[in-house]
Structures are given as C-alpha cells and as structure tokens.
Amino acid sequence: MKRTWLADLRGKKRMSQAALADKVGVTPGHIADLExxxxxxxxxxxxxxxxxxxxxxxxxxxxxxxxxxxxxxxxQSFEMGFPPEEKFLEQYPHYIDKTVGGDxxxxxxxxxxxx
Numbered sequence: 001m002k003r004t005w006l007a008d009l010r011g012k013k014r015m016s017q018a019a020l021a022d023k024v025g026v027t028p029g030h031i032a033d034l035e036x037x038x039x040x041x042x043x044x045x046x047x048x049x050x051x052x053x054x055x056x057x058x059x060x061x062x063x064x065x066x067x068x069x070x071x072x073x074x075x076q077s078f079e080m081g082f083p084p085e086e087k088f089l090e091q092y093p094h095y096i097d098k099t100v101g102g103d104x105x106x107x108x109x110x111x112x113x114x115x
Contacts, residue, residue: 003060007035009053024048 010020010031017031024045033039034049041049041060050057 002037003035005059006049006053009055010035013053015053020049020052023052 010017016028017035018028021028021031025048026045030039034041043057046057046060050059
C-alpha cells in the first residue's frame with residue numbers, strides 16, 4: 001500500500017528522497033520503495049525516519065485503511081467500531097486532528113475526547 005503520507009511529510013520538510021536517505025543511511029531507492037509500499041521499514045529505520053521528519057513512528061504500523069484516510073473515512077470507521085475510537089486515540093493521540101479539528105463535529109466534541 002502506498003504511503004502517500006510519507007512522501008507528503010518529506011515534501012513539507014522540503015527534503016528530497018536522496019536527502020532523507022542520506023540522513024537515515026539508506027539509498028534513495030529504498031526511500032522510494034517505502035513510499036510506494038514495495039518495502040516496509042524495520043523498527044530502527046522507522047524510528048530514524050520518524051525522528052528526521054517529525055512524526056510518531058507508529059504511523060508506519062497503523063491499519064492500512066487509516067494511513068492515508070480523510071477525516072470522513074476515519075470518522076466512518078470509528079462509527080462502525082473498526083477500531084474502537086477510545087482505544088485508538090489512547091494509543092495514537094496525534095490522530096485527534098483526523099477525527100475532530102476543523103470539521104462539523106465542533107469544539108464541544110474536542111473537549112469530550114480530551115476529558
């Protein structure tokens with residue numbers, strides 16, 4: 001499965017595949033393979049990339065249907081119970097912006113989730 005989120009994060013840092021590869025000690029082709037889903041990173045490489053790009057490494061290991069999901073898809077998956085919202089947000093609190101902020105659910109619901 002493609003990791004468009006990884007390429008997007010790298011782009012936001014204005015970093016080429018070659019620059020990221022140099023920082024984490026792999027080839028640019030390896031980074032390309034990670035972004036296209038042809039390869040999966042080991043724990044050490046996932047951590048190194050996460051540190052360089054500034055995101056939680058567990059993002060590599062989220063269920064595939066949530067990795068590139070829109071807020072609408074994430075909300076729908078929670079409504080169906082896949083995964084249970086409370087447990088998911090407990091483990092991946094940085095995903096809160098995919099569930100509330102900036103959508104029609106409003107500030108009141110943000111307070112409920114954080115309480």
